[in-house]
Amino acid sequence: MKKTKLFLIGLGLGLWAVVMQGRPGIDPVAFSVVPKPEKITILRGDFETSQKPVLVVQNQDADGVALAAYLVERWKETTGDLLELMNRRSGRRPRATVSLKIVRSLERLGAEGYRLDIAPRAIEISALKPAGLFYGIQSICQMMRGTERIPCARIEDKPRFGWRGLLLDCGRHFMTVDFIKRIIDLLAYHKMNVLHWHLTEDQGWRLEIKRYPRLTEVGAWRLENGRRYGGFYTQDEVRDIVAYAKSRFVTVVPEIEMPGHAVAALAAYPEFSCLGKPLAVESSWGIFNDVLCPGKEKTFEFVQNILDEVCELFPSPDIHIGGDECPKFYWQVCPDCQSRIKQEGLKDENELQGYFTKRIDRYMQSRGRRIIGWDEILEGGVSQTAVVQSWRGLEGAVAATRQGNRVICSPWEGTYFYCPQVPEEVRINFKTLNSLEKAYTFDPIPQGLTAAQESLIVGGECCLWNEYTQQFEVEPQLFPRLCAFSEALWSPQGGRNFEDFSGRLEKHLSRLDALAVDYHKPEVRVGGWTQGSVTRLSGQLWWDITSQITEPGIYRMSFVQDSGDDEILIQWAALFEDGREISRFSQLNRSQTDMFLKYPLRAGPLKPGAVYTLRASFVSGKDKSLSGGSVWLRYFKDNGIDLWGKEVPD
Numbered sequence: 001m002k003k004t005k006l007f008l009i010g011l012g013l014g015l016w017a018v019v020m021q022g023r024p025g026i027d028p029v030a031f032s033v034v035p036k037p038e039k040i041t042i043l044r045g046d047f048e049t050s051q052k053p054v055l056v057v058q059n060q061d062a063d064g065v066a067l068a069a070y071l072v073e074r075w076k077e078t079t080g081d082l083l084e085l086m087n088r089r090s091g092r093r094p095r096a097t098v099s100l101k102i103v104r105s106l107e108r109l110g111a112e113g114y115r116l117d118i119a120p121r122a123i124e125i126s127a128l129k130p131a132g133l134f135y136g137i138q139s140i141c142q143m144m145r146g147t148e149r150i151p152c153a154r155i156e157d158k159p160r161f162g163w164r165g166l167l168l169d170c171g172r173h174f175m176t177v178d179f180i181k182r183i184i185d186l187l188a189y190h191k192m193n194v195l196h197w198h199l200t201e202d203q204g205w206r207l208e209i210k211r212y213p214r215l216t217e218v219g220a221w222r223l224e225n226g227r228r229y230g231g232f233y234t235q236d237e238v239r240d241i242v243a244y245a246k247s248r249f250v251t252v253v254p255e256i257e258m259p260g261h262a263v264a265a266l267a268a269y270p271e272f273s274c275l276g277k278p279l280a281v282e283s284s285w286g287i288f289n290d291v292l293c294p295g296k297e298k299t300f301e302f303v304q305n306i307l308d309e310v311c312e313l314f315p316s317p318d319i320h321i322g323g324d325e326c327p328k329f330y331w332q333v334c335p336d337c338q339s340r341i342k343q344e345g346l347k348d349e350n351e352l353q354g355y356f357t358k359r360i361d362r363y364m365q366s367r368g369r370r371i372i373g374w375d376e377i378l379e380g381g382v383s384q385t386a387v388v389q390s391w392r393g394l395e396g397a398v399a400a401t402r403q404g405n406r407v408i409c410s411p412w413e414g415t416y417f418y419c420p421q422v423p424e425e426v427r428i429n430f431k432t433l434n435s436l437e438k439a440y441t442f443d444p445i446p447q448g449l450t451a452a453q454e455s456l457i458v459g460g461e462c463c464l465w466n467e468y469t470q471q472f473e474v475e476p477q478l479f480p481r482l483c484a485f486s487e488a489l490w491s492p493q494g495g496r497n498f499e500d501f502s503g504r505l506e507k508h509l510s511r512l513d514a515l516a517v518d519y520h521k522p523e524v525r526v527g528g529w530t531q532g533s534v535t536r537l538s539g540q541l542w543w544d545i546t547s548q549i550t551e552p553g554i555y556r557m558s559f560v561q562d563s564g565d566d567e568i569l570i571q572w573a574a575l576f577e578d579g580r581e582i583s584r585f586s587q588l589n590r591s592q593t594d595m596f597l598k599y600p601l602r603a604g605p606l607k608p609g610a611v612y613t614l615r616a617s618f619v620s621g622k623d624k625s626l627s628g629g630s631v632w633l634r635y636f637k638d639n640g641i642d643l644w645g646k647e648v649p650d
């Protein structure tokens with residue numbers, strides 16, 4: 001036994017030498033797998049898809065059958081060919097095979113690792129567990145995209161971290177079920193395994209709760225320019241999404257925000273706030289004083305009843321309860337909160353939040369679940385089982401691991417993908433650049449931790465908060481940064497290098513093209529206004545943008561002040577086709593202070609030879625001639641979502 005092992009190690013070293021020397025004629029880009037595998041060994045020969053291989057599934061249990069069906073689907077989508085299951089009765093030996101194999105001796109690769117052996121007539125994916133086979137399938141599908149021949153090789157691969165997540169905020173802007181499934185597929189393609197689904201916010205409650213129907217009847221909708229805007233997920237839809245994610249080895253972790261960011265819930269049930277006064281679902285962004293009242297016993301009953309239904313819907317062992325950005329303004333004057341503080345011997349309102357968190361934590365433990373909270377929950381003290389998500393930097397991660405708590409790292413600098421990704425987008429008061437390189441170089445392990453502390457860092461998340469991102473803008477915000485981020489969580493830290501990644505990304509983008517991913521593309525300046533062009537107090541400005549309107553989609557216009565102090569107000573922007581209005585977006589924005597002055601305009605099937613004009617209605621400031629600015633255009637694929645704000649076609 002020992003001898004065999006030694007022999008294998010020797011063979012491994014020999015193969016490694018082949019890698020180091022490279023193989024003439026092999027384009028290293030052919031192995032542009034993202035995230036980068038731990039170890040690739042290139043061998044002699046090629047595997048050609050024209051051999052029409054057949055599929056061999058060694059384990060015919062439910063997992064094996066499901067993975068085989070998935071591979072057949074992905075093979076067809078990648079190569080255009082049908083991957084037929086081997087017919088053992090026919091007695092014919094197939095020319096070539098693709099096989100999926102559970103191998104008990106592959107313990108070293110862990111629950112998610114895999115080995116991929118590519119020989120001239122056989123591709124073999126082996127792993128200890130089904131998740132590993134699934135990731136092996138991702139690698140082979142990436143390699144085979146757009147080519148008919150891949151070099152023979154052995155890949156051994158496993159993730160650096162077990163928690164590789166994306167936070168998607170559907171509270172600020174609702175997203176459709178199909179779109180969420182697409183995002184799950186794209187996560188799986190990059191070997192990410194957690195969808196942190198932010199479902200409740202001040203601006204919307206998105207999860208149907210049978211016991212409290214007003215949460216979605218009232219809380220799922222807000223007024224935007226006089227129009228009802230929002231949406232929610234029925235429990236059936238949630239079960240569908242959770243099952244879909246599970247089949248892609250993605251765990252859906254719901255986030256139910258408490259005690260802050262709860263205005264939508266309180267608009268539905270104001271009796272659980274301190275004042276009990278009627279509230280409207282928020283339609284602006286920020287941090288709001290109306291939060292849950294931890295002084296009232298009935299608030300706990302409300303929250304626990306909600307969490308009961310959440311636990312039924314989401315099998316995830318971890319449930320996120322938010323805990324961030326909770327103002328204590330009303331707690332200071334609320335008689336219930338004050339008597340709770342006295343009764344429980346708490347020092348102040350911060351300890352009152354600690355009391356709230358601990359009670360919910362205990363309740364969730366009684367249901368066999370662990371809570372996750374943003375790093376603010378450390379301020380009130382947490383139990384050993386709570387998981388801390390460090391977002392205000394990595395200080396929270398250091399403090400939490402010191403106490404023995406497990407940690408997910410998602411510091412806003414580097415992992416918050418609502419921030420601009422190229423310098424040209426850094427403007428006005430949105431100054432943090434979270435570039436592709438920053439996403440790539442992110443390391444969830446803070447400096448100076450002991451080995452024991454390091455072992456408590458379970459992984460990280462990139463976060464897409466959606467104040468400024470509607471569904472059609474999500475993909476360009478995520479990609480290609482998510483590709484870079486996936487390597488930060490999967491690939492060994494020692495082998496990571498941004499230049500190497502950039503080279504592989506070029507090839508990888510062609511795969512994203514094939515999957516119709518709307519990854520980030522730069523904005524184009526299509527015009528502007530000068531200190532002389534605004535000569536009236538109000539009126540319309542217009543620009544001929546025919547050369548930019550090349551295909552149907554969403555053309556997002558931004559009006560950005562470049563010079564002068566006297567800003568203008570934009571009231572609406574509209575797209576005209578041969579003088580006829582085809583799309584309008586109304587939103588009152590100031591050219592100087594709003595973070596993004598964005599006007600999405602929809603163009604359907606284009607009319608050949610038509611002239612396209614952008615018009616904007618403006619009101620100038622007190623001194624009408626003192627500002628200048630630029631008009632920027634960015635093209636997005638249209639994924640059919642209801643646009644935020646008031647759209648008035650014709």
Ligand SMILES: [Zn+2]
Nearest residue numbers: 274293334337
């Ligand atoms: Zn209160």
